[in-house]
Amino acid sequence: MDSDASLVSSRPSSPEPDDLFLPARSKSSGGSGFTGGTVSSSTPSDCPPERSAELRGAMGAAGAHPGDKLGGGGFKSSSSSTSSSTSSAAASSTKKDKKQMTEPELQQLRLKINSRERKRMHDLNIAMDGLREVMPYAHGPSVRKLSKIATLLLARNYILMLTNSLEEMKRLVSEIYGGHHAGFHPSACGGLAHSAPLPAATAHPAAAAHAAHHPAVHHPVLPPHAPRWSPTRIQLGASAEDQPREATPATGIATVFPAERCGSVWRGIR
DNA sequence: TAGGCCATCTGGTCCT
DNA sequence: AGGACCAGATGGCCTA
Numbered sequence: 201m202d203s204d205a206s207l208v209s210s211r212p213s214s215p216e217p218d219d220l221f222l223p224a225r226s227k228s229s230g231g232s233g234f235t236g237g238t239v240s241s242s243t244p245s246d247c248p249p250e251r252s253a254e255l256r257g258a259m260g261a262a263g264a265h266p267g268d269k270l271g272g273g274g275f276k277s278s279s280s281s282t283s284s285s286t287s288s289a290a291a292s293s294t295k296k297d298k299k300q301m302t303e304p305e306l307q308q309l310r311l312k313i314n315s316r317e318r319k320r321m322h323d324l325n326i327a328m329d330g331l332r333e334v335m336p337y338a339h340g341p342s343v344r345k346l347s348k349i350a351t352l353l354l355a356r357n358y359i360l361m362l363t364n365s366l367e368e369m370k371r372l373v374s375e376i377y378g379g380h381h382a383g384f385h386p387s388a389c390g391g392l393a394h395s396a397p398l399p400a401a402t403a404h405p406a407a408a409a410h411a412a413h414h415p416a417v418h419h420p421v422l423p424p425h426a427p428r429w430s431p432t433r434i435q436l437g438a439s440a441e442d443q444p445r446e447a448t449p450a451t452g453i454a455t456v457f458p459a460e461r462c463g464s465v466w467r468g469i470r
Numbered sequence: 471t472a473g474g475c476c477a478t479c480t481g482g483t484c485c486t
Numbered sequence: 487a488g489g490a491c492c493a494g495a496t497g498g499c500c501t502a
Contacts, residue, residue: 310479313481314478314479317490325476
């Protein structure tokens with residue numbers, strides 16, 4: 201697929217280690233580290249400029265922490281041997297010993313931890329890209345990549361919509377075949393209630409693109425009457441009156457499925 | 471220029 | 487003990 205994961209290279213999620221490490225240490229206070237970089241920015245005292253050369257050397261070793269199930273896509277290991285030596289060196293220094301560790305040792309440990317964290321976040325981003333790929337929005341060079349929060353919210357809404365569709369299908373099947381079983385209750389989302397645009401998630405150019413491909417079917421997640429897409433301002437919710445009035449605590453972004461309409465879906469979520 | 475988004479660093483905590 | 491996970495801080499990039 202031509203997922204935009206690859207195309208959004210304006211800010212690569214995982215810069216090359218060379219870019220990562222080399223210029224990073226030359227940043228003194230302002231932090232124009234690597235390309236996007238802010239290496240050791242939070243605690244400048246931990247990494248005074250005079251350590252630059254030293255750190256760079258250490259980076260060569262600690263930055264090579266491979267863990268490369270990413271197939272080299274992520275942080276290419278400069279050499280696995282160095283990483284093993286690094287890990288052994290770091291392993292020899294425990295938390296207890298921290299006070300007794302020499303500065304280079306501490307730096308190596310810190311770099312190793314940083315590298316691990318970087319890899320972890322990189323893996324997270326890969327998973328996020330995978331999620332974007334299966335999300336019903338247009339993927340293409342001209343389409344901006346969904347932000348992380350937008351991806352998560354969209355995914356959630358998509359799942360909810362699919363759940364509703366499944367329920368609806370069950371209901372129809374049971375109606376058709378006269379299966380008014382006691383155990384089956386039409387969902388609170390009720391009948392064809394969703395003939396009205398269901399979730400209305402993110403206003404997005406993808407909606408238009410998708411509509412072009414599937415003119416007869418309204419977008420399952422993206423509203424047909426989506427407002428102008430604002431890449432930096434995700435708006436979830438079909439319209440003002442359709443807003444669920446439920447804000448996600450962390451983001452303040454209203455979720456899409458009105459609880460009163462889809463109670464069964466919401467059960468257990470909150 | 472402000473605000474959104476992001477990558478990275480870092481220290482703390484939890485888990486194996 | 488070491489690694490995974492998390493949240494806060496920081497600074498860069500981009501867009502309105």
